[in-house]
Amino acid sequence: MIKNIVFDYGDVFINLDKPATVRVLHELGVKDISEEMMNVYKLYEVGGIATGEFVNRFKELYPNIPSHKFIDAWNAILLDFPLHRLDFIKELKASGEYRLFLLSNTNDLHISWIQNDWGMELYNEFKDCFEQFYLSHEINLRKPNLNIYEFVLNENGLLAEETFFIDDTQENTDAAAELGIKVWNIDPLTEDIVDLLAQKEFDE
Known part of the structure; x- marks a missing residue:
């Protein structure tokens, strides 16, 4: 579960x-x-x-x-933030059914650009949807190294088999799966995070 x-x-x-x-x-x-x-x-x-x-x-x-x-x-790598995804994560948080975490390989220049582009009100509204908001440059760890997943599990008392991880990079989801974490290697060209609960991987 x-x-x-x-x-x-x-x-x-x-x-x-x-x-x-x-x-x-x-x-x-x-x-x-x-x-x-x-x-x-x-x-x-x-x-x-x-x-x-x-x-x-x-x-x-x-x-x-x-x-x-x-x-x-x-x-230049950074584009837009479709707001239907914000609605999705806010609704998921409001449901209270899951503990929600963000884990990203993100550097200081990129997160500063996002904060400026979105504005801090929107950025904090998004960030507040997560129990922990882990950025690689702040925790000194990066995917796909196994120690970053172990850090998240241990830091929050999570069991791998009760944890689901979504990432668009295959090597990142492969690494998480090695630890027994259930994963979805999302394809951003054909899939959207708002359809998470309908994924067969989520139900397995």
Whole structure:
């Protein structure tokens, strides 16, 4: 029986254009994302370096690109937040049937953009739907590493077999499933989180 639901953020609630950052950087003259830059990104995503240092590392590699253009390219991945999804999560919370959690690989620049784009009132209205709102740069852990799922389970006294996790990335749901968590690898092109309770995986 499912008692706990853990949601990803991007392409579950907020729509993403995942190739956008690479596309915009390419337009700025960055022909290839180096392994060094990917390592810096992963470090930034778990809060290992601050935003200023992250931007400065990029500037060292590409001194001809202004910082504000890099930041705009970095945030180009983020699109809209369909408000019917807010209605859904508010109704799910109001039902009191499940403990609700958010677990996202999200960095400081992205969450700052979301707060500014949505406005803090809407952002907090969404955030308040969850018992815990876990962002990778704040908890220093990232998916698909098993320790992030173990952290959520242990921190909240959850049983894996009573927990359901939704994420659009296959390796993230595969990792959670290794621990016995029930999962839905949602396809953002054909599926919507508002149909969660109708999923066969949720009923199994």
